[in-house]
Amino acid sequence: MDTNRLSKNIQMALNEQVTKEAHASQIYLSYAAWADKQGCGGIANFLFRHANEERNHMMKIIEYILKRGGEVQITAIPAPPQNPKSINNCFEKIFEHEVENTKAVYKVAKMAHVEEDWATWNFMQWFVKEQIEEETLAMELIDKIKIAGGENADAASLYSLDRDLENMPDDVASAEDATVENP
16 A cells, blocks of 8 residues: 655655755855865854755755655765855855755646645645745845945954854744834
């Protein structure tokens, strides 16, 4: 008796997303090691924590596939892209990667909607919300770097940013939680 509750297409798309999340973790690890080498231990700490978060996303999808009776297929992870040229470039590259990951999440959610796989559609809504937070966080960091001078940020500004990111919470307040009293 086949107990797999995922269509072949959705199972394949979820497995592809597992690889994308693993790749995202590798990118954050790579950039964290690069930032540490640049003397930015706070930024490195922030990026190392994000690498772990991306791995947790991967595990969340693996567990879902298994709970739905599907088959997990672990595939090779592409190598991370080249190291950034600067701290500014690092966060621009992170933002670009998060946007690409958002598109992949939307693809799976749309596929689940079209197939009327409401369990998977519902499951993917967590990732939709998470991607809003990831993109917002990356945009906020890019804005901070712009204020500091962008590509021309001086050492004092980068030092301040490094210290801020060392213990910065990894999540962003969700817009749906905003109120007049708590914007």
